[in-house]
């Protein structure tokens with residue numbers, strides 16, 4: 001018997017991809033094949049893409065993309081804390097060839113940069129999830145998806161991890177099993193379990209803007225002649241006293257989930273040594289040191305600051321990944337030196353998506369990947385195995 005996925009693949013190869021599977025990429029990797037006058041090649045860094053993205057978005061959507069929670073202290077720290085680490089470059093090593101490839105949970109990757117899950121992409125680009133997943137496939141990157149890309153997955157075009165929310169899928173063993181079964185049938189690579197979002201956080205930009213929550217799915221409506229948006233029926237608000245109708249997941253839930261699937265379960269949202277150790281003990285196959293892009297609990301510190309303690313506690317038993325504030329290849333290099341196996345990014349590719357759609361996502365990944373390779377070449381490390389803690393030191397004040 002052939003699986004649903006195999007059947008869909010066969011259909012696609014018979015009749016060609018359906019229009020919605022049409023890809024704008026891949027963009028050229030050979031500099032000689034690039035039209036450097038194409039506006040896609042105007043921005044030269046991730047933050048250049050942010051500047052373009054800002055001009056293209058309604059201010060409400062920009063705030064939703066860029067913002068964090070409460071005082072946004074963590075948001076600023078996620079970015080600035082990379083400056084607390086200094087690279088210790090090695091001279092006269094042979095760096096004529098740079099190899100950024102690695103193996104992560106059985107997947108062979110060309111480079112250690114993954115795409116994080118991000119909800120509400122339609123605020124930035126219609127059918128944004130599909131565009132990101134197609135770009136990830138073109139760029140040969142792993143995409144942790146929020147879902148809604150079943151056709152793309154069935155076509156075999158998306159090398160994909162799945163995000164598991166803390167919502168309906170975890171209600172009980174039956175809903176969990178149904179979810180896991182579906183992902184396994186789709187040939188999904190793994191399950192990402194986000195653990196830092198048990199309550200709606202206090203996002204004060206969204207509250208002040210009265211962002212209608214459904215606009216995260218439909219996109220921000222066009223402003224009429226008055227320049228006003230429709231009045232939100234369900235504006236963003238944090239609960240007066242937070243509560244959820246059902247009990248929230250616990251470590252037992254993680255054990256249960258890990259026991260019912262052969263897919264690796266990756267826990268996203270770990271910030272302490274104790275929780276890193278618990279992840280291993282409860283069956284996780286990897287952890288992502290993450291503070292949700294500073295969009296959940298504020299004042300938890302930068303992820304790069306939390307990385308050393310999680311790496312020490314996990315002690316090589318499972319891979320540790322990191323996200324939060326990665327904007328440069330040097331940020332990636334530092335995270336790898338401190339002990340991350342790979343990093344994930346969200347806002348960087350969302351800037352690319354907003355600015356240029358699918359090709360923008362690809363170009364941002366290309367820039368980050370090239371910056372990483374270049375930084376490795378300049379720091380005297382020809383491959384990822386050569387990157388170790390001696391490549392960085394803490395800045396002395």
Ligand SMILES: Cc1cc2nc3c(=O)[nH]c(=O)nc-3n(C[C@H](O)[C@H](O)[C@H](O)COP(=O)(O)O)c2cc1C
Pocket residue numbers: 064065066078116117118119120146163194268290291292293294295323324325326344345346347348350
């Ligand atoms: C617009 C937006 C939406 C996000 N939605 C989700 C989500 O649905 N699930 C999740 O686990 N993380 C979500 N995140 C957090 C990211 O997955 C990631 O942890 C974080 O943004 C990484 O930091 P960076 O944006 O500085 O790269 C979101 C982030 C952004 C910016």
